[in-house]
Amino acid sequence: MFDYKLLVALAAVVEQAGFDRAAQSLGLSQSAVSQRIKLLEARLGQPVLLRVSPPQPTEVGRRLLNHVQQVRLLERDLQGQVPELGESRLPERLRIALNSDSLATWWPAAVAPFCTRHGVVLDHVLEDQDVGLKRMRAGEVAACVCAVERPLAGARSEFLGAMRYRALASPAYVARHIKPGAPVEDLLKAPAIVFGPDDQLQHRYLAALGLKGAFSHHLCPSSEGFVRLLQSDLGWGLVPELQVGAELASGALVDIYSGEPIDVPLYWHHWRNGGELLAELTQQLSRSARQWLIC
Incomplete structure (x- = not known):
């Protein structure tokens, strides 16, 4: 099973074009975001990001990003079907x-x-x-x-x-x-x-x-x-x-x-x-x- 906190950190770094803005969007420190990316790479045994400016996903990183994009949309459907899960406070x-x-x-x-x-x-x-x-x-x-x-x-x-x-x-x-x-x-x-x-x-x-x-x-x-x-x-x-x-x-x-x-x-x-x-x-x-x- 994926640890989705790690995937969300990866998505934020790519979407926000850097670790600083990713940390701000997630309400975390830059160090915490960096640690999540390192932990994800350790579990996979390979890098998910190229440390360039802005950071670019590797091939496996792209696959994970595609996955998390779809999971976000499916989670929204599930929240509508199961009210007990609650709704996101953000649009x-x-x-x-x-x-x-x-x-x-x-x-x-x-x-x-x-x-x-x-x-x-x-x-x-x-x-x-x-x-x-x-x-x-x-x-x-x-x-x-x-x-x-x-x-x-x-x-x-x-x-x-x-x-x-x-x-x-x-x-x-x-x-x-x-x-x-x-x-x-x-x-x-x-x-x-x-x-x-x-x-x-x-x-x-x-x-x-x-x-x-x-x-x-x-x-x-x-x-x-x-x-x-x-x-x-x-x-x-x-x-x-x-x-x-x-x-x-x-x-x-x-x-x-x-x-x-x-x-x-x-x-x-x-x-x-x-x-x-x-x-x-x-x-x-x-x-x-x-x-x-x-x-």
Whole structure:
């Protein structure tokens, strides 16, 4: 049998990104948290954490984190079925990984009814849609939104819909950098805006134009900042159509070239044994996400 005090300490260190914050969240001293991790490793005969900054779970640590995520959700179901066990004084907290563009557009309205109904609070872990599944694989989150269809072992994935992206810039930027009749290769020299190192949308757009290789770009890891940079004539970039309806209507942003947009499919990944709460959140998203996403 596991000693769940030790597993809770492991989860806290990973979720809080360090021993200090983990100790604060658990109401313990840093030494006590460290001792629990050492005891867990002694019982397993192998390390569960890599002592880097922030601490990272080992392979066995990831398996334990996945386990404790599911146990937390199942315990909530049991508390509702057996009143004698009592209820937690704190609201249920779910850690969800998703991309910044979803958080800036459709996600809040989609999950608000669920959170209000159940008194659930969410920890949002931001990750690019192409790599968000790694957070779930690492045991850091209970579920995630990402662009990968294939689920992890022990998990399910459900198609939510696609987010449409358009290559946009300000009229002034287009007039300065994209001259009528100029070779399309000139776009490689015109600065782009890229969300981060895992953001491949601009690369895909350029490839569709037959362009390969390096291109000039700013990095901007903020959905709101991304749009502000476009409006400030600093670059072109792929933006969710959902996010810039007003800017498109007013002409503040325009398509840099005519052509097909890029539709990015989004999938909801969740543990099969995630309990009733996660199952209901899944149903809520399946019903509501398609109000905003393309089916």
